[in-house]
Amino acid sequence: MPKVKHRHSKARGRKRRTHYKADAPVGVKCTHCGKTKKPSQVCPYCGYFKGVQVMKIETIEERKERRDAKRTRP
Numbered sequence: 001m002p003k004v005k006h007r008h009s010k011a012r013g014r015k016r017r018t019h020y021k022a023d024a025p026v027g028v029k030c031t032h033c034g035k036t037k038k039p040s041q042v043c044p045y046c047g048y049f050k051g052v053q054v055m056k057i058e059t060i061e062e063r064k065e066r067r068d069a070k071r072t073r074p
């Protein structure tokens, strides 16, 4: 195994790392609603996956109602 002879400066390592870049997140179009979603995952906007509804997506109003119903319970 080769051995490192001298330490590199902080700047040298940082200059090398300027080429490390994060990839843009991958997105695919939902076949049901057409919005951009993550591949191989249920669409968070309509709850469909491969043309089948697998999740019910609550609207803001439904969510508020559910929250309020929970709070009013004794």
Ligand SMILES: [Zn+2]
Binding pocket: 030, 031, 032, 033, 034, 035, 043, 044, 045, 046, 047, 048
């Ligand atoms: Zn969708």
